[in-house]
Amino acid sequence: MTIISNPVLRGFNPDASMLRVGDDYYIATSTFEWFPGVQIHHSRDLVHWRMLTRPLSEVSQLDLRGTPSSGGIWAPALTYHNGTFYLMITDVKARRGVFKDLHNYLLTSNDIMGPWSTPIHLNSSGFDPFLFHDDDGRKYLLNMAWDYRKGKDRFSGIMMQQYSEEKRCLIGPVTKIATGTSIGVTEGPFMFKRNGWYYLLLAEGGTGWNHAATLARSRHIEGPYEYDPEFPLITTVDTPDYPLQKAGHGAIVETQNGEWYMSYICARPLPERRLSPLGRETGLARLVWTEDGWLRLTQGGKLPPVTEQAPDLPPHTFLQLPSTDDFEDEELGGQYFTLRVPASGDWLSLTERPGYLRLRGRESLYSWHNQSMVARRLDHFECEVETCVEFEPEHFNQMAGLVLYYDESDHFYLRISRDEDRGKHIALVVTKQGQYDEPDGAVVLTDNWERCYLKVIVQFHRVQFSCSPDGTTWLNIGNTLDLGQLSDEYEGKLGFTGTMIGLCAQDLSGMMKQADFDYFTIITK
Incomplete structure (x- = not known):
């Protein structure tokens, strides 16, 4: 049967x-x-x-x-x-x-x-x-x-x-x-x-x-x-x-x-x-x-x-999506969504640098208008998500990275940026019930970080972000976070969606600084 x-x-x-x-x-x-x-x-x-x-x-x-x-x-x-x-x-x-x-x-x-x-x-x-x-x-x-x-x-x-x-x-x-x-x-x-x-x-x-x-x-x-x-x-x-x-x-x-x-x-x-x-x-x-x-x-x-x-019907299977998207196609796959706006050439391209997803930074993760985000559903409680990004921010208003996103009030963001104290660095940003925070544990990027590998591991309620200069040796960033925060029911939240995992870029200076993502891998267990 x-x-x-x-x-x-x-x-x-x-x-x-x-x-x-x-x-x-x-x-x-x-x-x-x-x-x-x-x-x-x-x-x-x-x-x-x-x-x-x-x-x-x-x-x-x-x-x-x-x-x-x-x-x-x-x-x-x-x-x-x-x-x-x-x-x-x-x-x-x-x-x-x-x-x-x-x-x-x-x-x-x-x-x-x-x-x-x-x-x-x-x-x-x-x-x-x-x-x-x-x-x-x-x-x-x-x-x-x-x-x-x-x-x-x-x-x-x-x-x-x-x-x-x-x-x-x-x-x-x-x-x-x-x-x-x-x-x-x-x-x-x-x-x-x-x-x-x-x-x-x-x-x-x-x-x-x-x-x-x-x-x-x-x-x-x-x-x-x-x-x-x-x-x-x-x-x-x-x-x-x-x-x-x-x-x-x-x-x-x-x-x-x-x-x-x-x-x-x-x-x-x-x-x-x-x-x-x-x-x-x-x-x-x-x-x-x-x-x-x-x-x-x-x-x-x-x-x-x-x-x-199941009903008494002949089996009919479909090809499964590969675990890694190398961004070789000229259009986004059907597994992806953008937030509120279509994937248009003014902020997203898969052809300007073949084999890469290029995002131009726009508004913040709090915006209801023009965000630069490409995301897909989180559909398993155990998974490992990885990407590699090339990004050269000039100041703190330019950011790009990997995000677990419920909405503007609740999300976890592992992002690359630059400031006058740390220079170019990777840090974790947590927004909880609309309150912005930057937990300790930023990683300063030295010359050997030509490319930044970013990862998040989800194990039921535990969420751990990490980064790497080579895709082999990984450094945890911040403590484990609670996936439960990204729920409809969390602390009385009245929402109707679910957790999305995405790639994004922001440029709050309005200069639309670009970030190039080499691949997007999701391995479920």
């Missing part, structure tokens, strides 16, 4: 929207403030997955400059009808206090690889939009509605309105079709139809430790909806020691052979700690129908499966 090992999409891959078209399966996940927007993953057997494409690749489709951390793209919803792919997104522009400044857009394409249309604005009443295609050809937009008023339930229900493809806008009345169960915090609607029933899968309980997914149904699309009497379908709320936590927010597909699976999000906490620095990830659960028309986890109970029986 072939096994699915969860999570199937590891590291910061939340809000999974799963879709089957013929023999192909797709999962779209949120990218928040990272560019390009939305990741679409592909599989043919639900066991092996690859990152396939990122639809929002132009500023004309997605402008994230000034977007707050954990804002940007929330909960994409991918659907398909009559030869067209439909992608719903929420773009969150502000999330302070009780308000949510956000906008819901629709994009379409005849090919999953694009090109995708210019986004059409549909509404701004709440987040988690989903476009349902009914049997009669009518289309309906569902989204949760946000109510900021004092004394009101901020998650005020699931709203529905018809979408006119001809007019490219919403038409007709807005109807509240569901308010959720006693779990509360109802969001993330996903709708499908079977045997004359409209089924509505809802995320509930918030995206933290109380997260869950609940199924409801109705004979009429506008309701009333009855809830599964044994709700929720999946949750870990009462099992804090279970290896997969925060289970909820799903989508459901039927395989070619009549098997049923649900995508769900989850998180793997650090051992014996309620902190999950890898972010929310994506898993799969096999489902079975009851005689009275409800879905249950095939394994029984409500816990997300750590391993799951």
